[in-house]
Amino acid sequence: MxxxxxxxxxxxxxxxxxxxxxxxxxxxxxxxxxxxxxxxxxxxxxxxxxxxxxxxxxxxxxxxxxxxxxxxxxxxxxxxxxxxxxxxxxxxxxxxxxxxxxxxxxxxxxxxxxxxxxxxxxxxxxxxxxxxxxxLAPAVTRRLIGRFGERVRVAEREWEDPAKPLTDREREVLMLIARGLSNSEIAKALTISHETVKTYVSRILTKLGLRDRVQAVVFAYQNGLVSGY
The missing domain is CATH 3.40.50.2300 (Response regulator)
Incomplete structure (x- = not known):
């Protein structure tokens, strides 16, 4: 980065x-x-x-x-x-x-x-x-990624979970990132501090080899971890 x-x-x-x-x-x-x-x-x-x-x-x-x-x-x-x-x-x-x-x-x-x-x-x-x-402006992200997320979802098949390195809490944070929530919104949703969210985001990017938050959103939809809505 x-x-x-x-x-x-x-x-x-x-x-x-x-x-x-x-x-x-x-x-x-x-x-x-x-x-x-x-x-x-x-x-x-x-x-x-x-x-x-x-x-x-x-x-x-x-x-x-x-x-x-x-x-x-x-x-x-x-x-x-x-x-x-x-x-x-x-x-x-x-x-x-x-x-x-x-x-x-x-x-x-x-x-x-x-x-x-x-x-x-x-x-x-x-x-x-x-x-x-x-x-990633949340309102625009929800419309944009939600609309085109299904287009890039992987086919239903036996495959290794791409998010396997993540803990349950990190996976939960990733899902919220993919839905366009800001760090403050994630902190409120999970009842944790803003600094804790930043730590989770940093760990997610490191574990998945991603450069930034945008790549995390694309990763989640490309790998079928989140459905379009």
């Missing part, structure tokens, strides 16, 4: 979108924050990948539909499972692109936002992803 920015250093952001007005808007919003800095802009996915590899931003904010190389392919090249030194990717989309977002999460994105999100939500998302706390 990439390290978060050093304390006191601005969060370096690369903006990738084929619409110039959106790029300019994101850049203005981000640069207006004292702890954020736009280090580059790209108008297509190929350029975005090239700039990300050269500039090594803390976060790349990218659209999905772009020329030359779409956001999903760019995400896979920068943050996919075979990438040794991944870049954190925050994907932006619209509700009518739900399936593309799911594919982007599988490709390694650290989170996603809707294009109609407010400026303060964009800023908060960048900070969250930069800190290594993958962004």
């Amino acid at each position: 990439p390290d978060p920015p050093a304390a006191g250093s601005p969060i370096r952001v690369l903006v990738c979108d084929d619409q110039s007005i959106i790029r300019a808007g994101y850049a203005a919003i981000i640069d207006a924050q004292p702890d954020l800095e736009v280090v580059g802009q790209a108008e297509d996915g190929r350029t975005g990948v090239e700039l990300a590899r050269r500039l090594r931003p803390d976060v790349m904010v990218t659209d999905i539909r772009m020329p030359l190389l779409d956001g999903i392919a760019a995400t896979r090249l920068l943050a996919g499972p075979d990438v040794d030194d991944p870049v954190k990717v925050l994907v932006v989309t619209t509700f009518n692109l739900d399936e593309y977002v799911y594919d982007a999460l599988r490709a390694g994105a650290s989170g996603f936002l809707l294009k109609d999100s407010r400026p303060h939500e964009l800023v908060a998302a960048v900070r969250t992803v930069a800190a290594g706390e993958a962004l």
Whole structure:
């Protein structure tokens, strides 16, 4: 997992979108924050990948539909499972692109936002992803993963339980993560402290060899541990 920015250093952001007005808007919003800095802009996915590899931003904010190389392919090249030194990717989309977002999460994105999100939500998302706390808005996650979870469920057969390394409590926490609950919501549901939830999440990721919370959600649905709803 990439390290978060050093304390006191601005969060370096690369903006990738084929619409110039959106790029300019994101850049203005981000640069207006004292702890954020736009280090580059790209108008297509190929350029975005090239700039990300050269500039090594803390976060790349990218659209999905772009020329030359779409956001999903760019995400896979920068943050996919075979990438040794991944870049954190925050994907932006619209509700009518739900399936593309799911594919982007599988490709390694650290989170996603809707294009109609407010400026303060964009800023908060960048900070969250930069800190290594993958962004999954609960309401959107429930709709998104619930809708497409069944599409990737494994067939019913005899197989080794992929979550076997987990304790019963860790498995319970994983199920709640997969349903889009935040750490605070999980703490309330299980009547445990927020810090205890963070410890469980860390153990789950380590035991399953996952990079972040997004991968935990995808893991749960891909392996049929949670049904769509």
